[in-house]
Amino acid sequence: MMRRVDLMIVLMAIMTADLSRPEIVDDALIANIDNNAEWLTYGRNHNEQRFSPLDQINSENVKHLKLDWYLELPDASGLVATPLVADGVMYFVCSRNVARAVNATTGKLLWTYNPNHTPLPETRMRIAFLHGNRGMAMWGNKVFFATVDGRLIALDSRTGKHVWTKMTIAPSEALYITGAPKAFRGKVLIGNGGAEHGPSRGYVTAYDAETGKQAWRFYIVPGNPSHGFENAAMEMAAKTWTGEWWKFGGGGNVWHGMTYDPEFNVVYVGTGNGSPWNRKIRSPEGGDNLFLSSVLALDADTGAYRWHYQTTPGETWDFNSNMDIVLADLHIDGRDVKALLHAPKNGFFYVLDRRDGSLISAEPFVDVNWASHVDLETGRPVEMPGVRYIDGGPVEVTPGPPGGHNWSPMSFNPDHGLVYIPTVHETFSYSDEMIDVASWESPEWQTPVPKRGFGVDIKQVFPHGQASPGSLQAWDPVRQRQVWRIRLSVAWNPGTLTTGGDLVFQGTVDGNLRAYHAATGETLWRWNLGLGVSAPPITYAIDKTQYIALLVGWGSTPATSGGADNYKLGWRYGKHPRRLFAFSLQGSRAMPETFDPERPIPLDDPNFELDDELATLGGEVFGNCRMCHGGGAISGGGAPDLRASPMMLADAVLDAVVRKGTLIERGMPAFSNLSDLQMKALQHYIRKQARVALGLLEPTPVNVAVP
Ligand code: CA
Numbered sequence: 106m107m108r109r110v111d112l113m114i115v116l117m118a119i120m121t122a123d124l125s126r127p128e129i130v131d132d133a134l135i136a137n138i139d140n141n142a143e144w145l146t147y148g149r150n151h152n153e154q155r156f157s158p159l160d161q162i163n164s165e166n167v168k169h170l171k172l173d174w175y176l177e178l179p180d181a182s183g184l185v186a187t188p189l190v191a192d193g194v195m196y197f198v199c200s201r202n203v204a205r206a207v208n209a210t211t212g213k214l215l216w217t218y219n220p221n222h223t224p225l226p227e228t229r230m231r232i233a234f235l236h237g238n239r240g241m242a243m244w245g246n247k248v249f250f251a252t253v254d255g256r257l258i259a260l261d262s263r264t265g266k267h268v269w270t271k272m273t274i275a276p277s278e279a280l281y282i283t284g285a286p287k288a289f290r291g292k293v294l295i296g297n298g299g300a301e302h303g304p305s306r307g308y309v310t311a312y313d314a315e316t317g318k319q320a321w322r323f324y325i326v327p328g329n330p331s332h333g334f335e336n337a338a339m340e341m342a343a344k345t346w347t348g349e350w351w352k353f354g355g356g357g358n359v360w361h362g363m364t365y366d367p368e369f370n371v372v373y374v375g376t377g378n379g380s381p382w383n384r385k386i387r388s389p390e391g392g393d394n395l396f397l398s399s400v401l402a403l404d405a406d407t408g409a410y411r412w413h414y415q416t417t418p419g420e421t422w423d424f425n426s427n428m429d430i431v432l433a434d435l436h437i438d439g440r441d442v443k444a445l446l447h448a449p450k451n452g453f454f455y456v457l458d459r460r461d462g463s464l465i466s467a468e469p470f471v472d473v474n475w476a477s478h479v480d481l482e483t484g485r486p487v488e489m490p491g492v493r494y495i496d497g498g499p500v501e502v503t504p505g506p507p508g509g510h511n512w513s514p515m516s517f518n519p520d521h522g523l524v525y526i527p528t529v530h531e532t533f534s535y536s537d538e539m540i541d542v543a544s545w546e547s548p549e550w551q552t553p554v555p556k557r558g559f560g561v562d563i564k565q566v567f568p569h570g571q572a573s574p575g576s577l578q579a580w581d582p583v584r585q586r587q588v589w590r591i592r593l594s595v596a597w598n599p600g601t602l603t604t605g606g607d608l609v610f611q612g613t614v615d616g617n618l619r620a621y622h623a624a625t626g627e628t629l630w631r632w633n634l635g636l637g638v639s640a641p642p643i644t645y646a647i648d649k650t651q652y653i654a655l656l657v658g659w660g661s662t663p664a665t666s667g668g669a670d671n672y673k674l675g676w677r678y679g680k681h682p683r684r685l686f687a688f689s690l691q692g693s694r695a696m697p698e699t700f701d702p703e704r705p706i707p708l709d710d711p712n713f714e715l716d717d718e719l720a721t722l723g724g725e726v727f728g729n730c731r732m733c734h735g736g737g738a739i740s741g742g743g744a745p746d747l748r749a750s751p752m753m754l755a756d757a758v759l760d761a762v763v764r765k766g767t768l769i770e771r772g773m774p775a776f777s778n779l780s781d782l783q784m785k786a787l788q789h790y791i792r793k794q795a796r797v798a799l800g801l802l803e804p805t806p807v808n809v810a811v812p
Pocket residue numbers: 300301378423425812
């Protein structure tokens with residue numbers, strides 16, 4: 106029987122969630138920091154702090170936090186999105202870019218919008234990112250999200266009915282979208298990713314929220330000068346490039362961090378690494394290569410260049426600056442600062458003055474060996490000798506391509522003055538010794554067998570000499586120092602939420618949601634979710650009840666990039682249910698059933714006669730598979746572990762799945778071009794890896810996949 110208080114809450118929710126008159130979302134509403142109850146942008150409001158002043162749930166009573174409602178998401182796989190909440194309704198994007206709305210007090214499904222058409226995205230790389238959508242934007246009475254194949258879609262937030270679709274990229278371009286759009290001043294901004302997948306020249310485009318008509322576009326790097334420059338900023342940027350960079354696109358793709366600042370009417374975008382990574386190839390005579398790896402401020406109305414701050418001049422390690430951009434008013438050295446906080450891959454925590462982009466301070470928040478420090482006079486990092494693998498390398502660089510911080514968003518608590526950063530502690534070696542730098546070509550995006558093109562060989566260095574591969578860090582941006590740290594067993598951990606209740610929430614890869622004291626890092630609460638988390642939590646309040654909610658669906662880069670570490674977690678692909686959970690102090694729901702962690706056990710066929718040469722060739726073919734199925738065929742749970750798959754032992758099934766694409770709807774691309782020999786080789790490689798895992802054979806070195 107329902108308790109009286111629960112019944113009252115439900116009745117009040119029904120009365121107040123008036124779905125016939127949706128809230129009109131505008132800048133005043135999004136910028137209003139006293140609008141405690143809602144979560145209106147990727148980072149809650151325009152400052153992107155992921156801080157909510159709500160304090161009903163606090164450090165004293167969080168131990169009583171219980172499950173309030175949940176929703177099963179049976180068609181989902183990897184879930185990494187941040188839900189939005191407005192007017193009693195929660196909006197979110199699931200695997201395969203399926204958008205949903207639910208009643209935020211009950212979890213009752215209100216609408217589903219499936220943007221997928223048949224056939225699915227035409228390139229395999231796009232299929233590989235089908236489970237990586239990070240979220241939505243809201244404006245007026247619409248919600249917006251982008252699909253992996255480059256469509257920006259506007260839906261009526263009340264009904265989920267389609268309003269408009271805009272194709273934001275040319276299908277021939279090596280681009281895809283996993284990021285959340287940004288809405289401000291009647292416009293919706295979206296970028297794209299792809300710097301590793303072909304000649305790629307990044308850009309951001311703003312569209313009219315009502316009509317979808319293009320308002321402005323800003324390219325991040327200059328194109329071929331003989332075609333003329335789009336604007337003076339591109340002309341300025343071109344002076345920092347050498348050679349024929351446009352043949353390689355140059356990169357700079359804006360695939361994640363975008364923040365609108367109503368005080369200066371500016372959008373800040375975090376820009377990507379070079380395409381290819383190796384600067385010797387794309388800009389052989391050197392140069393800073395603007396606007397790679399930068400925070401770029403653009404006029405919100407026109408897209409005109411305002412200022413830039415480049416975190417990694419002449420980027421050559423995949424040190425992009427795509428990470429989230431947080432706005433905060435700080436008091437530093439006796440003065441009030443309109444600050445911009447940014448913790449990009451390169452391992453330095455930056456505090457910029459957002460009036461003009463000038464550097465206030467920068468200190469390493471993880472081990473950093475590529476630069477001794479950032480010179481506050483010049484604003485430039487002081488590089489250590491040899492880090493550019495000038496003589497071919499190899500050279501060991503910390504942090505590596507995953508960065509000291511990646512796209513899992515940080516949060517900032519103004520009450521405590523602390524930033525909570527999911528940090529990565531890894532070292533990689535870089536070498537282009539085996540690469541013909543002078544005649545290197547970008548990978549062909551449309552080729553039947555897609556390749557990733559870095560222009561440099563990388564290997565993770567083990568052991569990395571650091572106490573843990575990942576951590577949650579509380580960082581003081583004024584004093585630029587760590588205040589507390591939680592060591593975590595794997596590198597890639599999800600984003601954080603912080604609240605007025607002196608709390609920090611973070612889901613963990615081991616399948617728990619944890620609450621820490623914001624000041625001390627003391628663990629105050631833990632809830633077993635039954636599956637590893639890849640998405641950040643949010644909070645909101647409806648009718649005097651505060652909720653903490655998150656999507657639970659192990660997958661996307663957090664799952665696929667971890668390899669053997671993630672394998673140990675036991676989140677076997679396709680095994681554990683995907684769900685949306687909401688917690689409250691009044692919660693009384695029992696947890697739905699799930700499965701215990703289960704490591705896939707590799708299969709051996711003793712009758713299989715292993716041919717070592719074929720297995721070696723198969724290892725090369727497997728280069729196409731490892732981005733999802735894991736380096737060394739050790740799956741972290743983002744895709745099936747092929748060593749344990751009976752399919753790999755049955756020729757006809759293998760052919761149907763790999764070459765004919767019978768599982769394309771579930772995200773397995775078709776590799777119709779693979780020859781009979783390559784198919785056979787693949788089988789030998791998988792069998793060999795299975796025998797290695799079973800201790801029947803010696804292991805071979807493992808290459809890891811990085812985002
Ligand atoms: Ca990259």
